[in-house]
Amino acid sequence: MIDQLKSIFLFSHLSEEDLTHLASIGKFREYNSGETLFYEGSFSDKLYILMKGIIKAYKTDMKENEIVLHYFYPVSLVAEMANLYHIPFPATAEFQTNGYVFEIDYPLFERDFLKNPTVSFELIKSLTQKLKYLEEVITTRLALDATSRVAKFLYENGDISDSTKRHKIATILGLTPETLSRSFKKIKILGLISDEGKNFTILNREGLKELFS
Amino acid sequence: MIDQLKSIFLFSHLSEEDLTHLASIGKFREYNSGETLFYEGSFSDKLYILMKGIIKAYKTDMKENEIVLHYFYPVSLVAEMANLYHIPFPATAEFQTNGYVFEIDYPLFERDFLKNPTVSFELIKSLTQKLKYLEEVITTRLALDATSRVAKFLYENGDISDSTKRHKIATILGLTPETLSRSFKKIKILGLISDEGKNFTILNREGLKELFS
DNA sequence: AAGCTCCATTGATATAAATCAAATTTGTAA
DNA sequence: TTACAAATTTGATTTATATCAATGGAGCTT
Known part of the structure; x- marks a missing residue:
C-alpha cells in the first residue's frame, strides 16, 4: 500500500x-x-x-x-x-x-x-x-455552434476510429446524435474529411481550424 | 507602497x-x-x-x-x-x-x-x-432555461432596484433584453414578484427557487 | 412644458438545434 | 446466412430564443 x-x-x-x-x-x-x-x-x-x-x-x-x-x-x-x-x-x-x-x-x-x-x-x-x-x-458549448464544435473535436482528436461511438462524441459535445450526423455531413461536403465505413480520415486539418476560430 | x-x-x-x-x-x-x-x-x-x-x-x-x-x-x-x-x-x-x-x-x-x-x-x-x-x-447558462435563470438571479440577488440596468442583467444571464423582459413578465404573472415602476419586489422567494431547482 | 434620447416592452418573424418518426446501415447471435 | 437488435442517417416538425421592427414611457436638456 x-x-x-x-x-x-x-x-x-x-x-x-x-x-x-x-x-x-x-x-x-x-x-x-x-x-x-x-x-x-x-x-x-x-x-x-x-x-x-x-x-x-x-x-x-x-x-x-x-x-x-x-x-x-x-x-x-x-x-x-x-x-x-x-x-x-x-x-x-x-x-x-x-x-x-x-x-x-x-x-x-x-x-x-x-x-x-x-x-x-x-x-x-x-x-x-x-x-x-x-x-x-x-x-465549446457556449461560444461555438454545432458544426464548429465538431470541427474542433476533429481538429483536436484526429481521425475518428470505429471504436469511438458517435453517441459518446455527441454527449461530449452537447449535441444529439442527429445533429452530430448532420454536422459530419456538412464537413464531409466541404471536403475536410472523408469517411470509409465508420471511420473518418482528416483531409484538411487547417480547414477544420478555420471553422471554429 | x-x-x-x-x-x-x-x-x-x-x-x-x-x-x-x-x-x-x-x-x-x-x-x-x-x-x-x-x-x-x-x-x-x-x-x-x-x-x-x-x-x-x-x-x-x-x-x-x-x-x-x-x-x-x-x-x-x-x-x-x-x-x-x-x-x-x-x-x-x-x-x-x-x-x-x-x-x-x-x-x-x-x-x-x-x-x-x-x-x-x-x-x-x-x-x-x-x-x-x-x-x-x-x-446558469447550460443547465437552465431563460425563465429559470431569471428566477435564480432574483432569488440570489434580492430585490432589483432601479440602478441595475436591465441590459447588464441580460448580459450576465446570457439573454437578450427582450427575452429578459418576457421572463420578468412570466414571473410577475406567477405572482412571485411585483414591480413598482422600474423596481422589482420579491413576493415569494421560495416560489422563485421552485423555478430553477 | 416640449422635445429628445435611452431603455424597456411588445409583437412578428427567423433560426438553430431538438425532437419525433422512418428508413437504412451495421453489428451480432442463432 | 439469416434474422434480429442497435446505431446511424435522413426527413419533417417543434421549440426556445434571437433578431428585427415598432411602440411606449422615464428622465434630461433646453
Missing part, C-alpha cells in the same frame, strides 16, 4: 513516516462500471484520488440531459474543491469502467498534509487543470 | 524583507473605465492583482456576443492560471470603472514567492473561487 501511495504524484515526496500516516487515514475502494462515486449536490468529507478506471463528471440540466464536464483518467484528484470549501459536489461522478479510488479522510488530510509544500503545489496544478477543463466546456 | 502590499491577503504574512523585494518586482498601474487589461488569447508574464475598480472577464462567441464569466472586485488575483501554466489568457479583462492593479513580474514571483506556504494557500483559495465562478456560469 505504501508503495502504491508513493506512486501518486501528490505524495511522491512524502517521507516514509508521512506515508504510513496517510495510509492510516485512507483506504482503497473498488467500483464497478456504472457505479456512482458521488452525486451532484451531495456532501462528503472524503478526498478521492482515482487510481484505476475512467470517471465521467457531469451535471444534469432541466430536461435531464447530461452536461459532461470531463472524463477523468488515473491518477487524478476528483472534486477536491468540494473538500477545500466544504460545499456540495458540483457534479455527479460515475465510473465508466471498473476501477478504484484511494479515499482519504479530508479533515485529517487538511490538518496533517495541506501545509506540505509539495502537496499544495500539486493541488495548485490539479485545480488549474480543472479550470482549464471548465474553460473548455464553456468555449 | 509596502503598507499597501501588506494589505493584500496574499502577502499579509510576508516579512518586511520579502515585501521590499516584492515591491521591487512589481508596480501599480492605473486604468480608465473601458480600458482592457488583457485580451483573450494574448500572453503576458505579469501577474495582476486588482486593487481598485471593477473588471469584467468575458469570452466572445462566434456572433461577437460577450459571454461574461465574472466581475472581479478588489482585492482579487486576475487570471493567475495563465501565469501558472504559461498559456494564453482564456478571457478578455476590461475595466468597468477607473481603477488600478498591482502588476508583478511572474517568473520572479514564481521563483521567490510561490513556495511560501501562505502564498500557495491563498493561491489555492483564489483558484477554487474561480472554479466556483465557472461552475456557476455552466450551471
Whole structure:
C-alpha cells in the first residue's frame, strides 16, 4: 500500500513516516462500471484520488440531459474543491469502467498534509487543470455552434476510429446524435474529411481550424 | 507602497524583507473605465492583482456576443492560471470603472514567492473561487432555461432596484433584453414578484427557487 | 412644458438545434 | 446466412430564443 501511495504524484515526496500516516487515514475502494462515486449536490468529507478506471463528471440540466464536464483518467484528484470549501459536489461522478479510488479522510488530510509544500503545489496544478477543463466546456458549448464544435473535436482528436461511438462524441459535445450526423455531413461536403465505413480520415486539418476560430 | 502590499491577503504574512523585494518586482498601474487589461488569447508574464475598480472577464462567441464569466472586485488575483501554466489568457479583462492593479513580474514571483506556504494557500483559495465562478456560469447558462435563470438571479440577488440596468442583467444571464423582459413578465404573472415602476419586489422567494431547482 | 434620447416592452418573424418518426446501415447471435 | 437488435442517417416538425421592427414611457436638456 505504501508503495502504491508513493506512486501518486501528490505524495511522491512524502517521507516514509508521512506515508504510513496517510495510509492510516485512507483506504482503497473498488467500483464497478456504472457505479456512482458521488452525486451532484451531495456532501462528503472524503478526498478521492482515482487510481484505476475512467470517471465521467457531469451535471444534469432541466430536461435531464447530461452536461459532461470531463472524463477523468488515473491518477487524478476528483472534486477536491468540494473538500477545500466544504460545499456540495458540483457534479455527479460515475465510473465508466471498473476501477478504484484511494479515499482519504479530508479533515485529517487538511490538518496533517495541506501545509506540505509539495502537496499544495500539486493541488495548485490539479485545480488549474480543472479550470482549464471548465474553460473548455464553456468555449465549446457556449461560444461555438454545432458544426464548429465538431470541427474542433476533429481538429483536436484526429481521425475518428470505429471504436469511438458517435453517441459518446455527441454527449461530449452537447449535441444529439442527429445533429452530430448532420454536422459530419456538412464537413464531409466541404471536403475536410472523408469517411470509409465508420471511420473518418482528416483531409484538411487547417480547414477544420478555420471553422471554429 | 509596502503598507499597501501588506494589505493584500496574499502577502499579509510576508516579512518586511520579502515585501521590499516584492515591491521591487512589481508596480501599480492605473486604468480608465473601458480600458482592457488583457485580451483573450494574448500572453503576458505579469501577474495582476486588482486593487481598485471593477473588471469584467468575458469570452466572445462566434456572433461577437460577450459571454461574461465574472466581475472581479478588489482585492482579487486576475487570471493567475495563465501565469501558472504559461498559456494564453482564456478571457478578455476590461475595466468597468477607473481603477488600478498591482502588476508583478511572474517568473520572479514564481521563483521567490510561490513556495511560501501562505502564498500557495491563498493561491489555492483564489483558484477554487474561480472554479466556483465557472461552475456557476455552466450551471446558469447550460443547465437552465431563460425563465429559470431569471428566477435564480432574483432569488440570489434580492430585490432589483432601479440602478441595475436591465441590459447588464441580460448580459450576465446570457439573454437578450427582450427575452429578459418576457421572463420578468412570466414571473410577475406567477405572482412571485411585483414591480413598482422600474423596481422589482420579491413576493415569494421560495416560489422563485421552485423555478430553477 | 416640449422635445429628445435611452431603455424597456411588445409583437412578428427567423433560426438553430431538438425532437419525433422512418428508413437504412451495421453489428451480432442463432 | 439469416434474422434480429442497435446505431446511424435522413426527413419533417417543434421549440426556445434571437433578431428585427415598432411602440411606449422615464428622465434630461433646453
